[in-house]
Amino acid sequence: MAIVVQKYGGSSVADVDKIRQVADRVAAAKAAGKDVVVVVSAMGDTTDELLALAKKLTDSPSRRELDMLLSAGERISMALLSMALNARGVPAVSFTGSQSGIVTNDSHTNARIVEVRPFRVQDELERGKVVIVAGYQGVSYKREVTTLGRGGSDTTAVALAAALDAEACEIYSDVEGVYTADPRVVPDAHRLGELGYEEMQELAESGAKVLNAQAVEFAKERGIAIYARATRGGEETVIRKLPPRAPGRVVGVASQTGLVSLCARGGDASTVDALLALLDEHEAEGRQFHLEAPDGAGAVSLVLSLENLHDFPRLRRELAARLAGRVSLREAVGAVSAIGAGINARFENLRRTLDVLAAMGAAVLGASTSSFRISVLVEEGVVPDAVRRLHHALVTEGERPRSPAD
Numbered sequence: 001m002a003i004v005v006q007k008y009g010g011s012s013v014a015d016v017d018k019i020r021q022v023a024d025r026v027a028a029a030k031a032a033g034k035d036v037v038v039v040v041s042a043m044g045d046t047t048d049e050l051l052a053l054a055k056k057l058t059d060s061p062s063r064r065e066l067d068m069l070l071s072a073g074e075r076i077s078m079a080l081l082s083m084a085l086n087a088r089g090v091p092a093v094s095f096t097g098s099q100s101g102i103v104t105n106d107s108h109t110n111a112r113i114v115e116v117r118p119f120r121v122q123d124e125l126e127r128g129k130v131v132i133v134a135g136y137q138g139v140s141y142k143r144e145v146t147t148l149g150r151g152g153s154d155t156t157a158v159a160l161a162a163a164l165d166a167e168a169c170e171i172y173s174d175v176e177g178v179y180t181a182d183p184r185v186v187p188d189a190h191r192l193g194e195l196g197y198e199e200m201q202e203l204a205e206s207g208a209k210v211l212n213a214q215a216v217e218f219a220k221e222r223g224i225a226i227y228a229r230a231t232r233g234g235e236e237t238v239i240r241k242l243p244p245r246a247p248g249r250v251v252g253v254a255s256q257t258g259l260v261s262l263c264a265r266g267g268d269a270s271t272v273d274a275l276l277a278l279l280d281e282h283e284a285e286g287r288q289f290h291l292e293a294p295d296g297a298g299a300v301s302l303v304l305s306l307e308n309l310h311d312f313p314r315l316r317r318e319l320a321a322r323l324a325g326r327v328s329l330r331e332a333v334g335a336v337s338a339i340g341a342g343i344n345a346r347f348e349n350l351r352r353t354l355d356v357l358a359a360m361g362a363a364v365l366g367a368s369t370s371s372f373r374i375s376v377l378v379e380e381g382v383v384p385d386a387v388r389r390l391h392h393a394l395v396t397e398g399e400r401p402r403s404p405a406d
Helices: 016-031 046-057 063-070 072-087 119-126 152-163 197-205 213-222 269-281 312-323 348-359 380-399
Strands: 003-008 035-040 092-095 102-104 113-116 130-134 137-140 145-147 168-173 226-230 236-239 252-264 300-305 327-339 366-369 373-379
Touching (some): 003 016, 046 063, 046 072, 063 072, 063 145, 072 092, 113 152, 137 152, 152 213, 197 327, 252 380, 327 380, 348 373
Parallel strands (some): 003 035, 092 130, 168 226
Antiparallel strands (some): 102 113, 226 236, 252 300, 327 373
């Protein structure tokens, strides 16, 4: 039988009633003749609650012990869903990430999947069972429990789909696919029917929460189509290899808050080297970094997300002790990004972005671009308004048919 991998996020399994609804959907897929593998996240805000418990005990919990703690959330979800299915007469078994053969590197709290050995999963599918897998976690070659970072359950699902040669990877959440912007911020944002891998990856890396960027990268490498759907039903977005779009069209606007900017004034090589060495000590290697535009003094600036920093207060103290007067720190920074294939083929999109920000009086703290993205750093407080205005200027107006006189 054809294999389908379904992933359900924390909002989809937030309580017993929602777990029952997921069980009904899984049972229907099994009744339709599919072999079903289900990847689950922790219930609701369980991961954040567990992290908060750890922080009550220490400001700097061991990354290894954090992995042991945080991986417990998905184990609860997988066991409850398996119970719900068995109660419906649908044979099911739950596995942890390690039991499912998810092998990772040894980077605690932000591991990457390096291999999948799904032998036990395949054995149970052959026995006619639904297999429930705890997302977000795996085991390193050192036999240590690891977690995959925020959104890691998406990566678990895509990796299993590739290893099992599944016909589909379905990602379920509380929204109907991917929108041109966060509909909670931009009420007139609309759903995108399909996206290319590169566009989705840039959206995810720029702050869109529907899919994990590493999962999209994994899917692209292995040619796995991803179907992003709402658990309650409705429309979807398909992420797959697409023919090239007309260059310059903006498909969406995304944003990030909770960023900090580190600026090495004068571009002195020894200062930059010392800054990068300090970030390496904090295992902040390249995650959510953007290069800012250099200033007249040749400053070199990096921006990183507090979400990806294990102990920001300690980093702040060490910056003051080791690089005082050489590296400046700016907190409460945000980023707004416009995404689209060939977005910088012409300067029109960048010009309109800067014009919109100037019209609202927002200071531009820096910018970076790629062939798919324009990102501008601003003060955190202006991010929601900037997203709304940029969406109107670049997406809504960009989709309006132009007359020959335009």
